[in-house]
Amino acid sequence: MNTRTILTPATTAMDSLRHEFDRLFDRVTIPGLASSWPTRLLDSMGPHPAANLLEDDDNLYFEAELPNVAPEHLNVNASDHTLSISGTRTLDTPDDATSLRRERSAVRFDRTMRLPVAIEPNNIDARLDGGVLTITLPKVQPARTRRIAVREA
Amino acid sequence: MNNFTTTGTNNEMTCCNTTPKESCGTETVKRPQNYRAPVDVYETESAFCVIADMPGTRSDNIAISVESNMLTIDAKVRDRYAAMGTLRHQEYGVGDYHRSFRIGDGVNAEAITATYSNGVLEVNLPKAEAVVPRKIDIRTH
Known part of the structure; x- marks a missing residue:
């Protein structure tokens, strides 16, 4: 008896499943072909x-999307006219897994932005919520001008 | 000076005056924008795992469904900029996420589970019994 024919049905079940996945993921990820959604x-x-x-009147708000970045792996630095963020993002890979598609990556990142107005570097609030980093940067308030009434002599 | 009123206001006024029955708000309603979330897909012996970056949503705003062998993931993202003033500089758009995959018969659709944390959605799709390789012990005589 031919061993190959005996083994065929079992492997085909697995293969066809895997191929179906591959084919679909391939189709889905070809921009413009698979989906009508705008490709980010x-x-x-x-x-x-x-x-x-x-x-707004009081603050600048800097926002960046940093999914799967832990707060302890994120650095925020500010001076009166610049803001820098840096850190690392890791990926959790399931144990004993075969990768079928990879569109995400583990990266070491940094970004510096020159701010349009001066801010108070000592009074900054940064929060990470649902993978979105929002940094509130209070603007330096201009010295208050006071209107002085001029008396008629 | 008053000539420079915003066109949006003018249009709205016209709309209200000419067709009062029509909804005047349509001009200002923001069209929902959909984005394709990047995914990783893994296969283990017993399951498939889809991991998607979907920052800015919440677990109760994510809908995962399986119908006719299509796995569909939809996530609503609230307009978080409404209370944050005006956009001064924009490098990315904020909108809902959508992604769908054909999954075949090899997945036990009843047993699909998902978790969302730190902006990452993880969908676990256990394989149907029929396709999980079974280890067969070989007896020695």
């Missing part, structure tokens, strides 16, 4: 993370 940068977590900056 495939790996937004690069060595220089993207950042948004918002402003």
